[in-house]
Amino acid sequence: MNEVKNVQVLGVLGGMGPMAGATFASRMVALTPAARDQDHIPLVLCNDPRVPDRSSARLGQGEDPLPAMVAGLRLLERAGATLIAIPCNTAHLWYDQLAAATSLPVLHIVESVRDDLERLGVAGCRVGLMGTAATLQLDLYGEPLRRHGFPVLPTEPEEVRLCAEAIDAVKANDAERGFAPAAACIRRLVARGARAVVLGCTELPLAVPHASRGEFGAVLTDSIDALARTAIRRCHTPMERQA
Amino acid sequence: MNEVKNVQVLGVLGGMGPMAGATFASRMVALTPAARDQDHIPLVLCNDPRVPDRSSARLGQGEDPLPAMVAGLRLLERAGATLIAIPCNTAHLWYDQLAAATSLPVLHIVESVRDDLERLGVAGCRVGLMGTAATLQLDLYGEPLRRHGFPVLPTEPEEVRLCAEAIDAVKANDAERGFAPAAACIRRLVARGARAVVLGCTELPLAVPHASRGEFGAVLTDSIDALARTAIRRCHTPMERQA
Known part of the structure; x- marks a missing residue:
């Protein structure tokens, strides 16, 4: 998606839950100062609700969600994302593994x-x-x-x-x-x-x-809003100024 | 995204405008009968607001949005979509060209x-x-x-x-x-x-x-809701029964 140089494309690993993922996409739009469509931030949302339950898994009772989350990151890489946001707090219990699984920067909720x-x-x-x-x-x-x-x-x-x-x-x-x-x-x-x-x-x-x-x-x-505010700030910072 | 056989993955060509794309994703969740995350429909939303204005283009005053829309379809194909929805009415003035540009079925708003x-x-x-x-x-x-x-x-x-x-x-x-x-x-x-x-x-x-x-x-x-209702109905129909 990122044909234009220096434009960030936000990849959203959603679906956890699906309404949170969709609401995060809406709040990205609502919190961005804009006068027309073209002022908004390009975003790809992978809203796959089939990721096994994070809380049960972490408490030792359920299927490991990490492979499904990494598959979502791969999808977002292929879609041209330059930055990842994960609108699911519990998923951040796997933050280190997720950040290690991709070369893209991953925001931390x-x-x-x-x-x-x-x-x-x-x-x-x-x-x-x-x-x-x-x-x-x-x-x-x-x-x-x-x-x-x-x-x-x-x-x-x-x-x-x-x-x-x-x-x-x-x-x-x-x-x-x-x-x-x-x-x-x-x-x-x-x-x-x-x-x-x-x-x-x-x-x-x-x-x-x-x-x-x-x-x-x-x-x-x-x-949700806190993560959206960080993502908007990062997407509006010229890429060459970012570490 | 579609590793599981016979599961539809809805590809959403959004961004036109971006709030409509995000709201469509929310309404897909809200209108799906579900008791837990895993009951919802897997969805990938390409919410790229950089698509040139559809109405101006069609009235002969602006840049052609078709190449950007086709690029969005390619992204959704790569992401594993099996069915396409386009939550933008004006984009449907290019419906025939869009449907011809992909082998995936494209719903008509x-x-x-x-x-x-x-x-x-x-x-x-x-x-x-x-x-x-x-x-x-x-x-x-x-x-x-x-x-x-x-x-x-x-x-x-x-x-x-x-x-x-x-x-x-x-x-x-x-x-x-x-x-x-x-x-x-x-x-x-x-x-x-x-x-x-x-x-x-x-x-x-x-x-x-x-x-x-x-x-x-x-x-x-x-x-928005009408298109979401059709998409939900299609995703809940076993794939082998569809033409």
Whole structure:
């Protein structure tokens, strides 16, 4: 796709879940300053929902998703991608293997969320985490955020349960049913002292509509939007200036 | 992407415009009956917004978009697509050339909209058309709908103007600003006797949110959703049964 020199083509390894992948593509468009079609960023989305479940695999109960994810990277390379984004937090538990499997740069969703917390003016504030059982139990966000000076609340089992309920509702095409458990989890984290809450699974932003996000008394960072903002910034930086 | 036998992989030639392409991918997910990720349809979206403007080209004022569209088809072929959908009505003015350029079956958005009018129970009713200047002036919808027994209202210049205003707002990432001209056009068509109105440019459904569609006293058919419904039906039909 990349016939024009110095134009980035964003390859999106999606499908995990498929609505998160499609929403990421929409948010790439919505968050790009543009007056006409041709101002937008060229993007190829591989939205293959057949990738085995990441959370089950990581917790030792399911098929390894890595071969399917690497096949997706190959497809995006063939399609002319110059930069990869993966709108699935749990997939980032395989980040090192994925980054090693391709010569293309791969954005890291945790770094995007950390940048977003700084953009939102809550650097150094107490953070509550939401995500799949695997990302919470294997501490995908905890260690890097602590290293950057964020006190991170330890996750309680009820929060893992509420997140799973919200995520499953979105994956079953019923995002509205996901709102109540997601909101209950946010309120618990705020009651425990969180000033910011990470919607650290790309299904969670779909359960908590933008219009409702002001009602919790804490800053919410949306891992879909955070990754899109990083991707837009990278695609708008001339390629010769990038390392 | 298509390692599993008898599984369709939908290739989406998007980017025209990019929000329509991304929204089509979202609607494919939303309209598919599913309980988990793995129930959804594998999809590759080529969302390259650099395709030259279709409407200007067709009206003789701009660069030919056909080579860029054919390059997009090649990319989707390499990505393993088995079926092509093009969520851009104006691009269908090149349908014959696009279908001839690939061995893959290419869905036709006008046939999807015609099927949708029948699904909505308005077969044979008076229809008003909305779309780009090129689709309206070159009668993309008029002839095939008349052939299927729909009386089609002739388009008036003010309707072309209102549609263009709504479409340009969506392409400039300001879908809300597109609502007033789109709604004014729908009301004009209804006042002229339309029982159904075709949102016959994939930007128009973005200007007229689903929640507002009941207020016009006519059935609205959404070319994004209509094409997604056809694609889902085709992907759920066993491949050996297809011609």
